[in-house]
Amino acid sequence: MTDPATTDLAGKDRGRTTVWGSPEQARRFRARRRADQRLRLFGLGAVALSLALILILIGSLGYSGHTAFTQTHLVLDVTIDPAKVRADEPDTGNYRALIRGALWSLLPKVRNSADRNDLAKLASQGAPYILRDRVVADPSLIGQTIKIAVPVSDPYDQLHKGVIPRTGPEEERRLKDKQIAWFDDLVVQGQIESRLNWGLLFNSDSRFPELAGLAGAISGSFYALLVCFALSFPIGIASAVYLEEFAPRNRWTSLIEVNINNLAAVPSVVFGLLGLAVFIQFFGIPRSTPLVGGMTLALMTLPTIIIATRLALAAVPPSIREAALGLGASGHQVVLHHVLPLAMPGIMTGTIIGMARALGETAPLLLIGMNAFIISTSGGILEPATALPTQIFIWADSPERGFAARTAAGILVLIAFLVAMNLSAVVLRRKFERRW
Amino acid sequence: MTETASSASKITSTMTGKMTGRGVNVFYGDKQALIDVDLEILDREVTALIGPSGCGKSTFLRCLNRMNDSIEICRVVGDIRLDDEDIYAPELDPVLLRARVGMVFQKPNPFPKSIYDNVAYGPRIHGLANTRAEFDQIVETSLEKAGLWGEVKDRLSEPGTGLSGGQQQRLCIARAIAVDPEVILMDEPCSALDPIATARIEELIDELRENYTIVIVTHSMQQAARVSQRTAFFHLGELVEVGDTEQIFTTPREERTQGYITGRFG
Ligand SMILES: Nc1ncnc2c1ncn2[C@@H]1O[C@H](COP(=O)(O)OP(=O)(O)O)[C@@H](O)[C@H]1O
Ligand SMILES: [Mg+2]
Numbered sequence: 001m002t003d004p005a006t007t008d009l010a011g012k013d014r015g016r017t018t019v020w021g022s023p024e025q026a027r028r029f030r031a032r033r034r035a036d037q038r039l040r041l042f043g044l045g046a047v048a049l050s051l052a053l054i055l056i057l058i059g060s061l062g063y064s065g066h067t068a069f070t071q072t073h074l075v076l077d078v079t080i081d082p083a084k085v086r087a088d089e090p091d092t093g094n095y096r097a098l099i100r101g102a103l104w105s106l107l108p109k110v111r112n113s114a115d116r117n118d119l120a121k122l123a124s125q126g127a128p129y130i131l132r133d134r135v136v137a138d139p140s141l142i143g144q145t146i147k148i149a150v151p152v153s154d155p156y157d158q159l160h161k162g163v164i165p166r167t168g169p170e171e172e173r174r175l176k177d178k179q180i181a182w183f184d185d186l187v188v189q190g191q192i193e194s195r196l197n198w199g200l201l202f203n204s205d206s207r208f209p210e211l212a213g214l215a216g217a218i219s220g221s222f223y224a225l226l227v228c229f230a231l232s233f234p235i236g237i238a239s240a241v242y243l244e245e246f247a248p249r250n251r252w253t254s255l256i257e258v259n260i261n262n263l264a265a266v267p268s269v270v271f272g273l274l275g276l277a278v279f280i281q282f283f284g285i286p287r288s289t290p291l292v293g294g295m296t297l298a299l300m301t302l303p304t305i306i307i308a309t310r311l312a313l314a315a316v317p318p319s320i321r322e323a324a325l326g327l328g329a330s331g332h333q334v335v336l337h338h339v340l341p342l343a344m345p346g347i348m349t350g351t352i353i354g355m356a357r358a359l360g361e362t363a364p365l366l367l368i369g370m371n372a373f374i375i376s377t378s379g380g381i382l383e384p385a386t387a388l389p390t391q392i393f394i395w396a397d398s399p400e401r402g403f404a405a406r407t408a409a410g411i412l413v414l415i416a417f418l419v420a421m422n423l424s425a426v427v428l429r430r431k432f433e434r435r436w
Numbered sequence: 437m438t439e440t441a442s443s444a445s446k447i448t449s450t451m452t453g454k455m456t457g458r459g460v461n462v463f464y465g466d467k468q469a470l471i472d473v474d475l476e477i478l479d480r481e482v483t484a485l486i487g488p489s490g491c492g493k494s495t496f497l498r499c500l501n502r503m504n505d506s507i508e509i510c511r512v513v514g515d516i517r518l519d520d521e522d523i524y525a526p527e528l529d530p531v532l533l534r535a536r537v538g539m540v541f542q543k544p545n546p547f548p549k550s551i552y553d554n555v556a557y558g559p560r561i562h563g564l565a566n567t568r569a570e571f572d573q574i575v576e577t578s579l580e581k582a583g584l585w586g587e588v589k590d591r592l593s594e595p596g597t598g599l600s601g602g603q604q605q606r607l608c609i610a611r612a613i614a615v616d617p618e619v620i621l622m623d624e625p626c627s628a629l630d631p632i633a634t635a636r637i638e639e640l641i642d643e644l645r646e647n648y649t650i651v652i653v654t655h656s657m658q659q660a661a662r663v664s665q666r667t668a669f670f671h672l673g674e675l676v677e678v679g680d681t682e683q684i685f686t687t688p689r690e691e692r693t694q695g696y697i698t699g700r701f702g
Contacts, residue, residue: 248508319545321506326534326612327612328531
């Protein structure tokens, strides 16, 4: 049966008219190669373009944000005068006077009281609190002279970083010649230091840019994601397992499927409105809290997790299910003992990606009020808090120069978290790559 | 066709049937895959199901432990009994049925777990052992019976998926044996194996016959001739002929059987 077919083919071969190497053939060949090359170049160009855009994004953020990673500090020798700070009540002492006194003693030539008041503003308004915290933590300091570095206030910080001009019409400048002279004098005295700005990570928000940090937002985001995970992970897995492993294939389940897929595409601001109307107004869950934020984010993350889990479940080969069924495992044993553990890496990957998306989400959090001005780290899921993206949003809205750099730095911190999460998803996927 | 079926049942009616199918019809949606199949599986014998691809051998096999339940569009009509007990009776739990009627699949499918856990899984879910020592005992005897103990006794904690194809299939047999079934169903257990591994499995099947009733689907007629005592020939969803293997291969009663075993079709 195969024999006649072969002879037939050979017969056709003998009769064919194509001549390899003819000029027409060569032309066609060249055209085809050019088309291949064009396609490859297009692809390469697209990749290069997106890489370039990412580099530009990170580069511009780094350019505008890098100044926020250092903070100009004023080093003061402060004598903790027992007359101003009483040993039995260290937290109510007059630390403002101590800071002022120490600063004035560095520039004794400034005598007139208006100037002295003005000079006092060189140190951050938060300086007395930094000193207070030191003394409260260690009351034995009372009566001693200690060296303490406090942030300078924002205009001087910007001056030191070269962001605001030293010259030009004086009335248009934030800092006048006199103030610049004071600052330069302190620089010459060696009292001005540029330090790594740990406050950016470990301080909470503040009205004063030199004191503002992301700690409150990070803890708020952490609690909101915790709530989001605690809700969306089990519910998502349960729904996906039911839909993939147990649900009959009928019109109702396909309707549910279509809706879950649609839900994944709903703009996040809609979930914010839903959270506002249902969680806050109907159920009376306190506004601005990570609890309500996390619940709203969970609505958004659920479809992502359901879809990822279903894909991971579907990727488990049917032979494993058959093996377990054939041994007499019941439906739930097949799923819990075999299918779900094998699907777990895929589920985790999908979950991390969903959580990363939730971490970057801003609009729904604005609607449920997680953009409040909060000057402490979050005290749990029931205390009002901000989240990283909403903190960035607040800072972007603030007029002070220092906040411009901090906005960019905040975005970089957020991106660092997102990259870390996505990398862990990739690592997880690599590590548990299927081996059957 | 009716004639064949009745003559077949006349022959077997005097013997002890471990499992019997009477008037088995199976549908996948609107498509009928088995038509009025009557077949008796005899105790402690190897029954081979042969026939061209798509004739319903696997379908029949999967009726015997209700594996077809998990296929949504599959509908089974007829009477199938294990020791005179209707296995499709509503009060019967398919989970318990499958503990009595084990299965080995075409492609070796060990769990991606250790060799030990592969074998111990069945006993664990059916509560056949309580102490570690009891489990150890079951694992050892099952692997022993499957002829795998000597090769794996020093690496029981290694993944079952790391074994060779033939070893994996014997592991799957050990896994099925561990539940102590009465019947073992095998769906083309050697089709993914090389000739040496195949010979090993065939030997094993011959040994297992002492204690188990075995039904094996095979597309290799030599294999059917080598390992089975009885052979059933299926064609286009019908059971054409069943009888002693020797008789089927030497003096088939039906023209279609003759045609198939001499290689004229299929
Ligand atoms: N899950 C299924 N869904 C639909 N049709 C099926 C399914 N399994 C088997 N069939 C059909 O049933 C018939 C018998 O199949 P099967 O029992 O697998 O044949 P064999 O094992 O003899 O090759 C075939 O026509 C096949 O297409
Ligand atoms: Mg088959």
